[in-house]
Amino acid sequence: MSFIKKHIEQEKLNRRNFLFASAAGLGSFAAAGMFGPGMARAAITDPTIAWSYRNRTNPYWNEIVSGGEAFVQSLGMSKDALTHLINEGSSEKALADVKALLARTNGQLALAIDTNDAPNCRPVVEAVAEAGGYVSTIWNKTDDLHPWDFGDNYVSHMTWSDEKPAEETARILLEAMGGKGGVVHLGGIASNNPAIERLQGLRNALVDYPDVELLAAEPADWDTQKANQVMSGFLTRFGDEITGVHCANDTIAYGVIEALRAEGIEDMPIVSYDGNPQAVQLVAERKILATVFTNPHWGGGITASLAYHAATGAFKPSEEPNEHREFYGPTIMVTPEDAAEFKASYLDSVPSYDWADFWGPTNGQIQYK
Known part of the structure; x- marks a missing residue:
């Protein structure tokens, strides 16, 4: 770490x-x-x-x-x-x-x-x-x-389109929690579109898990140090009521992991977002359950x-x-089962891209609710 x-x-x-x-x-x-x-x-x-x-x-x-x-x-x-x-x-x-x-x-x-x-x-x-x-x-x-x-x-x-992938990671988290317990969410900057959508993804998943309580959701501003402080505060407030952590991005997850380690907690279910190299390695090691590569x-x-x-x-x-x-x-979901293959394809060597193919990998027009 x-x-x-x-x-x-x-x-x-x-x-x-x-x-x-x-x-x-x-x-x-x-x-x-x-x-x-x-x-x-x-x-x-x-x-x-x-x-x-x-x-x-x-x-x-x-x-x-x-x-x-x-x-x-x-x-x-x-x-x-x-x-x-x-x-x-x-x-x-x-x-x-x-x-x-x-x-x-x-x-x-x-x-x-x-x-x-x-x-x-x-x-x-x-x-x-x-x-x-x-x-x-x-x-x-x-x-x-x-x-x-x-x-x-x-x-x-x-x-x-963050809401659906965030919901998918949340479902992975909630299943790992056994469908019960307490979850906390650490988000990005409150006014950021992805921060809003990623929290909503968690809320969508929680509808199907009535025995899981959302204990708290607070912004961590996409920041590792602030996430460390927020998670430390959650641990003080809720203690062992927390049985899972939903992180809005990978850098937040790093701060969460360090806060948990400071309390001797090594096996807390955590999910994150972004697919950064360090996070993918943590997924491969099953220290993060899933991340989403953009x-x-x-x-x-x-x-x-x-x-x-x-x-x-x-x-x-x-x-x-x-x-x-x-x-x-x-977007690509990364789980422990496919982390090694993903790492080899996208991180160990960056693919060559045609920078004149403006819309090839895109996923359609933005939809507004």
Whole structure:
């Protein structure tokens, strides 16, 4: 478990070293904004390619950005050609960084971004569209915001249909608990779409398990250190009433496992999400019952590719059907029985992807309730 402790320490170090970026240089942004939403400029010959994300200490986001770098390298560039906008989970910083980069590039930007929370997606998209840049988003946006309302500039949005896979992992967990006892849920950032869907997946499964009580559900902000603190608090409050743990992602599970180990608990049923390499190894060792792989390497590369190819005029997003503008990414359930095969196929050597096959592995148009 040494990698878990290392992960927690790295997050602590990351916080100490983190300084909010200045929003200086926004003065020229107004000039770049003359295009207006939906009024795309002529094709951009050499757009700046950027990824805006939380940080690389999180294994999931490291894979996302590695995919972005692989796409940039497929263009014959060094991976260093990818511009990194690291927001550390701050929506305000994410927006300020995007505006500053639009000003520096005069809007000649192909941006891939997770806006950190759903409400922040609109101001980011509006800023990019007004400057004449191109943006593809993943995970977080509000249901009333759609790429086709911004012509070509808002290229695409990809999320993952989390509710059903989260329900499937929950059923694995509840069965392992013998269909009785108490379960706790540690979630992501409360306003994040995947955090909401993954908790709902657990609630859906619980309907069929009346002898299992949901003792508590609290956000852990996708963070190992916070998850460790939340789980420690749960153990103090509920003690041996807890017989299973539902984690919204793998990095949360690492904090949970460390909190359990501190209390001498080694056999608690746990499920998680993301399919990070360390989590897959824990699944193979049956220390986690299941995780769900969302292929972040492909997601990171294809999101950057979509923004870039739209910016250079290789295709016009406005001429594509809606299912090519808003779509679900791929998911794979990983259990102890198939963890070794999965690891060999997806983690030990990363598959080669055709970055111009924009929608090949996708799972259909996003559906709203």
